[in-house]
Amino acid sequence: MPSRIGSAKVHVGEATEIKEETPIVKEGYLWKRGEYIRNWRARYYILRADGSFLGFKSRAESQHAEEKQNDFMLQQDVTIVTEEKPKPNTFTVKGVILRGVPVDRTYHVENPADREAWINVIKAVVESLRSGKQSHSKQIGEREMSMYDVxxxxxxxxxxxxxxxxxxxxxxxxxxxxxxxxxxxxxxxxxxxxxxxxxxxxxxxxxxxxxxxxxxxxxxxxxxxxxxxxxxxxxxxxxxxxxxxxxxxxxxxxxxxxxxxxxxxxxxxxxxxxxxxxxxxxxxxxx
Known part of the structure; x- marks a missing residue:
């Protein structure tokens, strides 16, 4: 999975601040369950070392931040629960932040290996947030950057x-x-x-x-x-x-x-x- 470490411009009055993006630690497709209409939708997710967890309709749209469908943020108290219902290889991320409020979101993937990979990297990011070790976050990012989706x-x-x-x-x-x-x-x-x-x-x-x-x-x-x-x-x-x-x-x-x-x-x-x-x-x- 590739990392797009770049910079974003933030305009404040007449000044322009350059904000560095943190490394991408994992990206790929997940099936996300709706919160109200309980259907499943494929979303392309990008997880960064700072805990930002963004979902897009496709990998192509992930190149444009304004196209995001989901704007979540991991935090120190996030926990993960695995299930085999309503679909195999399901997992729920509990306590992810949406607009300042902790919420639970449920996903499923095609096989146990994919689920384990996502859970391991989410846990690693949460642990780095708890410890406050930015260098550890960078190591996670480098380890997980892949040429394409595994x-x-x-x-x-x-x-x-x-x-x-x-x-x-x-x-x-x-x-x-x-x-x-x-x-x-x-x-x-x-x-x-x-x-x-x-x-x-x-x-x-x-x-x-x-x-x-x-x-x-x-x-x-x-x-x-x-x-x-x-x-x-x-x-x-x-x-x-x-x-x-x-x-x-x-x-x-x-x-x-x-x-x-x-x-x-x-x-x-x-x-x-x-x-x-x-x-x-x-x-x-x-x-």
């Missing part, structure tokens, strides 16, 4: 992808700068000496909507190192039958015994990801 991967049929339990397939994160991602790429091409700020700048450009770059990595969690990567790149084409096309490319796999199998798994997962993202034709290269 729920897209979690929705795939992973039963056909057999990986060791200590290997995790996920979107590229900003923190992967410190987990050997560039060192892995250097096995295939001359990466050069890329600074962390340069890495971050390119990361945010590639992660900007509409999504075009789905850089995906495999992390060996036993040693916190990136051992494989591949990318789904998408584009529009003037073609009467296939307007949207995706390319699975840029495979780099560490020197492993099951290197070929891992390539095939990444290729199959990103092909399925492209098809689910609405791209009619998916092409693979370098497999």
């Amino acid at each position: 729920s897209l991967l979690n929705s795939l049929n992973k039963t056909k992808h057999d990986l060791p339990t200590n290997w995790t397939v996920r979107p590229l994160q900003l923190s992967d700068y410190n987990k050997g991602f560039l060192e892995l790429l250097s096995q295939q091409s001359d990466v050069g000496n890329i600074s962390k700020s340069e890495f971050s700048g390119l990361f945010h450009k590639m992660a900007s909507p509409p999504p075009r770059y789905y850089v995906t990595v495999v992390e060996n969690t036993s040693c916190n190192r990136i051992i494989a990567t591949a990318t789904l790149v998408t584009e529009f084409q003037f073609n009467h039958s296939n307007h949207m096309t995706g390319w699975v490319k840029d495979f780099v796999i560490d020197d492993l015994e099951d290197k070929k199998q891992l390539k095939n798994i990444l290729s199959n997962m990103l092909t399925e990801l492209g098809e689910k993202s609405g791209h009619i034709r998916i092409n693979s290269t370098n497999v």
